[in-house]
Amino acid sequence: METSYQGGVTYEDSGDNFQRLSQTIASNIKKISQNVSSMSKMVNQLQTPQDSQELRTQLRQIQNYTQKLAKDTSSMIMELMKLPVENSASRLTRDRLSDEYMATLNSFQTTQRLAAQKSKEDVKKVKAQSINIGDPFGMSGHNKELLEMGDTTQNQEQINMQTERNLLELEERERDIRQLENDIMDVNQIFKQLGTMIHAQGEVVDSIESNVEYTAQNVEAGNQQLREAANYKNKLRKKKVYIGLILFIIILIIIIVLVKN
Template sequence: METSYQGGVIDDVDNFQSLSQTIASNIKKISHNVSSMSKMVNQLQTPQDSQELRKQLRQIQNYTQKMAKDTSSMIMDLMKMPTDQPANKLTRDRLSDEYMATLNAFQATQRTAAQKTKEDVRKVKAQNINIGDPFATGSNRELVEMGDTNVRKQEQLTLQSEREMLELEQRERDIKQLESDIMDVNQIFKELGAMIHDQGAVVDSIESNVEYASQNVESGVQELHQAANYKNKLRKKKVYLALILIIIISIILIIIFHN
């Protein structure tokens, strides 16, 4: 589990290689943290569930959320940088795809954690509603006989109820934090998606222009070929007509001289 992340968008983003390496490293850390979070979330509502487990889950969730925000800013900076070399464009596209996939897995884990925590809160509230007053039923004689035993039980129930209420408040705070983080991740998806779409549209436009120009060149070549063929055919026709004319004149002359 990665919890030593210091974060921060690096100041000098002019070096494409350095920025891409930092992004790649962060993606690996986020992916590793998501894997750890998933294992912890699977232990919720099981015998392995504990306050310590939930505390660790909160910590890794907070670290990963901050890292995701910083990495998102780096991805956006990377996309704004010129990619004259095809290798750089491939690197940029690969990193953005890997980051989006990792971010999607992170959000899915957040949603599962929030859902399980909500279920826990509903169960605790239901239990507190069903707990009745142990002194509310029975005769006075029975209450006297129960004496100190019931008093101790009531004290234990009160302490247990107080602990449960504290846990309930903490879990409700966890739910609010998770829901807020999920909304932040949604915003990251929207911003990155819009940027990728815009850049994709530009690329499509360039490719369309190149294709259109290529089509124009091919069309021009075809027209030249057609013009050349037409010229050759016209030349052949003139030659044929000249030959026919010569033959006709020769025949006429032969007939005249023969007569």
């Protein structure tokens, strides 16, 4: 069973930030996915003959490791989203990683919810079977059998010990459920933060694209105005030539007339 966990990394070389963050995020997403797969198998074994305290302990450990890894990866994703993107390939890598992380995080939360649901069902079942568990004078059917077997004092001690163990087990399971519910809330918060950042990033991209389109339109409009100005200038030049030719012809006619006279 893999329960690997890697903490946050600080990168000093800003030129390599995007590359290193991308590689670390991709590696973490793979680890989270593997851990979720292991968790899912364990959760499916709950409430079956394979269920045991050891299994629940392992499940709790891998859940805690994965929760920490998810938080660190979330911070890295947010840092990656803030870095300037120089080309379309980097933008595609960033968007792909954020999509993969959100999908993996969703699978993790689904598994968490199923584990919490089964744990709650177990606690309700134990409480239903031991209605008098908190009453030192109460006796369930099993406790009555022990008392009827003979040594009342010894059997009562056994009953008290069993009651105490049951209480401790219930308290531990209820603590695990509360912790799991808190972890689920933390994952919800990660979803909200990433969703807000991705939405804002999308607006920035749209704004940049709009500005580029607006600039392109302005350039095209400027070129059109230059073409119109050039055409106007050419027409004006032609008019001047025509007027000059007409004046030349008129002067030439006048000279011819004067010479003949």
